[in-house]
Amino acid sequence: MSISIYHKGTKAQREKISVFVSLWLRAFFPWLGVSLFLGLFFFYPLARILWLGLTPVSLLTITPESFLLTSHSLLFTFYQSFLSTLLTLLIGLPAAYLFARFDFRGKALLRLLTAIPFMLPTVVVAAGFNALLGPRGWINLGLMRLFGLDSPPIVFVYTLWAILLAHVFYNTTIVIRVVGNALAHLDPRLEQAARSLGADARRAFWRVTLPLLRPPILAAALLVFLFDFTSFGVILLLGGPHFATLEVEIYIQAVQIFNLPLAAVLSLIQLLCTLAFSMLYSRIVTRLAVTTAPRPAEANLHRAKTGREKLFVGGMAVLLLALFLLPMVSLPFRSVARLETARGERTAVSYGLTADYYAELFVNRLGSLFYVSPFEALTNSLLYAAATVVLSLALGFPVASALAHPRRLERFLDPFLMLPLGASAVTLGLGFIITFNKPLLTGHWSPITSPLLVPVAHTIIALPFVIRSLQPALASIPDRLRQAAASLGASPSKVWFTVDWPIVARATLAAAIFAFTVSLGEFGATSLVYRPEYPTLPIAIYRFLSQPGGLNYGQAMAMATILMGVTGAGILLIERFRLPGAGEF
Amino acid sequence: MLQLLDITKDYENRPLLRSVSFTVAANETVCLLGASGSGKSTLLRIIAGLETAEQGTVRWEGRDLAAVPPHLRNFGLVFQDYALFPHLSVFENIAFGLRMQNLPQPEIRQRVREAMTQVNLSGFERRRVTELSGGEQQRVALARALAPRPRLLMFDEPLGALDRALRDRLLDELRGILHATRIPAIYVTHDQEEAFAIADRVLLLHEGQIVRDGSPSEVWNEPRSAWEARFLGLGNVIEGVVTSRAGKLNVETSAGVFRLDCEHTHQAGEKVNLLLRPSGVRLAADGNLRGVVADVVFHQDKFKVTLENGLYFYLPEAPKVGKEIGLSVPLSAIRCLNSRD
Numbered sequence: 049m050s051i052s053i054y055h056k057g058t059k060a061q062r063e064k065i066s067v068f069v070s071l072w073l074r075a076f077f078p079w080l081g082v083s084l085f086l087g088l089f090f091f092y093p094l095a096r097i098l099w100l101g102l103t104p105v106s107l108l109t110i111t112p113e114s115f116l117l118t119s120h121s122l123l124f125t126f127y128q129s130f131l132s133t134l135l136t137l138l139i140g141l142p143a144a145y146l147f148a149r150f151d152f153r154g155k156a157l158l159r160l161l162t163a164i165p166f167m168l169p170t171v172v173v174a175a176g177f178n179a180l181l182g183p184r185g186w187i188n189l190g191l192m193r194l195f196g197l198d199s200p201p202i203v204f205v206y207t208l209w210a211i212l213l214a215h216v217f218y219n220t221t222i223v224i225r226v227v228g229n230a231l232a233h234l235d236p237r238l239e240q241a242a243r244s245l246g247a248d249a250r251r252a253f254w255r256v257t258l259p260l261l262r263p264p265i266l267a268a269a270l271l272v273f274l275f276d277f278t279s280f281g282v283i284l285l286l287g288g289p290h291f292a293t294l295e296v297e298i299y300i301q302a303v304q305i306f307n308l309p310l311a312a313v314l315s316l317i318q319l320l321c322t323l324a325f326s327m328l329y330s331r332i333v334t335r336l337a338v339t340t341a342p343r344p345a346e347a348n349l350h351r352a353k354t355g356r357e358k359l360f361v362g363g364m365a366v367l368l369l370a371l372f373l374l375p376m377v378s379l380p381f382r383s384v385a386r387l388e389t390a391r392g393e394r395t396a397v398s399y400g401l402t403a404d405y406y407a408e409l410f411v412n413r414l415g416s417l418f419y420v421s422p423f424e425a426l427t428n429s430l431l432y433a434a435a436t437v438v439l440s441l442a443l444g445f446p447v448a449s450a451l452a453h454p455r456r457l458e459r460f461l462d463p464f465l466m467l468p469l470g471a472s473a474v475t476l477g478l479g480f481i482i483t484f485n486k487p488l489l490t491g492h493w494s495p496i497t498s499p500l501l502v503p504v505a506h507t508i509i510a511l512p513f514v515i516r517s518l519q520p521a522l523a524s525i526p527d528r529l530r531q532a533a534a535s536l537g538a539s540p541s542k543v544w545f546t547v548d549w550p551i552v553a554r555a556t557l558a559a560a561i562f563a564f565t566v567s568l569g570e571f572g573a574t575s576l577v578y579r580p581e582y583p584t585l586p587i588a589i590y591r592f593l594s595q596p597g598g599l600n601y602g603q604a605m606a607m608a609t610i611l612m613g614v615t616g617a618g619i620l621l622i623e624r625f626r627l628p629g630a631g632e633f
Numbered sequence: 634m635l636q637l638l639d640i641t642k643d644y645e646n647r648p649l650l651r652s653v654s655f656t657v658a659a660n661e662t663v664c665l666l667g668a669s670g671s672g673k674s675t676l677l678r679i680i681a682g683l684e685t686a687e688q689g690t691v692r693w694e695g696r697d698l699a700a701v702p703p704h705l706r707n708f709g710l711v712f713q714d715y716a717l718f719p720h721l722s723v724f725e726n727i728a729f730g731l732r733m734q735n736l737p738q739p740e741i742r743q744r745v746r747e748a749m750t751q752v753n754l755s756g757f758e759r760r761r762v763t764e765l766s767g768g769e770q771q772r773v774a775l776a777r778a779l780a781p782r783p784r785l786l787m788f789d790e791p792l793g794a795l796d797r798a799l800r801d802r803l804l805d806e807l808r809g810i811l812h813a814t815r816i817p818a819i820y821v822t823h824d825q826e827e828a829f830a831i832a833d834r835v836l837l838l839h840e841g842q843i844v845r846d847g848s849p850s851e852v853w854n855e856p857r858s859a860w861e862a863r864f865l866g867l868g869n870v871i872e873g874v875v876t877s878r879a880g881k882l883n884v885e886t887s888a889g890v891f892r893l894d895c896e897h898t899h900q901a902g903e904k905v906n907l908l909l910r911p912s913g914v915r916l917a918a919d920g921n922l923r924g925v926v927a928d929v930v931f932h933q934d935k936f937k938v939t940l941e942n943g944l945y946f947y948l949p950e951a952p953k954v955g956k957e958i959g960l961s962v963p964l965s966a967i968r969c970l971n972s973r974d
Contacts, residue, residue, distance in 0.1 A: 246733035
């Protein structure tokens, strides 16, 4: 008797457990793909870096020279990030004030203009500044012609200034967004209350407005610092061989010297730093929500009235136009302009418009077997980008749907999805090299030779963005809407097509374009994992830009123009399709 | 003390305030009553110096304030939703105006304590203003405005966000404080009960102009237009035609013929608006007003009876719905509204 009861008990218990397991499995199912993917291609390589960086082998690499090298690049990384951040705030804060407080003609356009650079590929930005201020750029060629000089008078490329200016160009939009938003939604009556309590305009600003803006300013500065700290392409392309940040040093050690243990150590230092900054940043962001009382932004807007206001608005608009428009405009114009002696001619310079640089893209001038024409590079890039879109959507969609109705599992796993944001692209590439450069099993094939690693790396970079733009769209559809449609007689598939799809479609399109754009312009990780026979467009631009000669320069300009055109169109499309509030971090 | 002359202000190219003039005397509380969007708040902000009028002057004791910036006017302003400084404690919020006067620390402490006692907020010094309830925030806002001892206090719908019971209590307290401090005040609201409860004088603002200026009882008892009667919710406003005026005025309306006293001169055939106050009416089979009962609602100690023609009255007993009744409306419950609108 008692035995049978006992037996019954275990059966029920076993059923309970099996139900629990099946429920759990069902909950975990959407996470399966992402977990495997990130586990294999992100967390495992990261662990390998950690392992390599902390093993005795790497300790042996700590020679006096390598120690000096490490501390030097660390110091320089901090130094340039600090200066860049300072300069970005110097331009970004007045710009934020401009956008938050003044209404003027062309404001929306100017705002968009300041936002575009943030997503432009580094090679495009480098090429743009090169076209404007480089030795063959508009300004130098113009000055040389004007004053009959033999050499370019302005040395800009390969100086610290080039790095700083490019960083300002990239990150000013962060300050404008974060600080400008806070300023726009600040209750204008707080300042007025201070005025009515006896504070003059200056004291009201220092005692009320500025203290309220301190958290957003700090948050923006930290975010800018973080981006400057992990900057790679800008330093390599515009800083040249004299400047090496941690990121560039990792690249040099991994690719040129092949000292992987030292690269791993540098990567670890880099990771620790970014981790510390990110934690600081999220602490500030949580404080951010408390202090800003939401107000309609329009309440703070007005047209410039006094002479000083007009001067400020006009001056800032001109400054921002010069900073953001000139590099982007001089690039395409430079790609169709012949401004120096053409090939082979030593005497007369023929100025004029030319399509030569574009025509050359299809020609294998060297006749080399290993040479890859720019056109092929473009084709590669497009294929990689397409693969990235497919892969990141396939992995991101199930997870974003699960995150739209977060339960405990979702809340626990969510931060892991965002971790790739914290790791730099070069670290990612290094992880791939360390992990996949050994032949698999006994065969001769090692995964690192596969061109597929490029879209895999791009997917890891794009995935957090893709998820963050899909998730709010999926979460924004209240269940009541579906229930209403169902109660009106729509079948489940009809419900999905009439209720879900119209909302999800836009977000999916935005996410897809995002992944496409990111992949097309990615330089850091690609420069470590690409196959020489399948270079991407940014790699080709980098090659041509670092080679001498007017024709190479012109071709780099032409390719960068194409890349800018495609990514620029992508950015504009994303702005169009983005749901309000989506894709923010 | 305060004198406004011909204040005119446009908002988005449409006139918001049209030649507004009024004065506020020493220890007088003036209430500006008007619908939302009528420009009441803008008027306060012009007085505070936060906005400038297109025309007109603001004077204090005869002196034009045009050149005086807001921080030197020493006018206290209590904002709608209070506009407390979220980054400062309760103490620091109240001390703000005193710090702007560069007072020594002990005096600041003493005067903040004083102000906090005045508004029944002692013991809240260290609290964050974001943690306070609506009523407490309101008290902090009041204390903050009181602490610098302003020569004029202005209130911009200060109780709008609070529930009825709390509003009544705060209104009583506010009246007490204004009485005790003898600071002249301008109180802006769209709620007529609030206005009548606090004002020494009520100004009605309509279409950018002050259409009425009088004591609460005058404004209540002697409405001068259909808009006033409707806005203040004084009772039924109906249209009628003057049939004769022999001694008393005879007015024919859709609800019946009424005889009333009127100080205006009217001619026969002229259209006028009548106010029929809902109270003081009694059931009478031979009454001068007849109608079919549409709805009966219990209201405090009476019944609100609505007729099918839309008129309503407060009666001590409840007639049956659907029944035709006669009502006798006494002379005191009828008033002629000069019908210009």
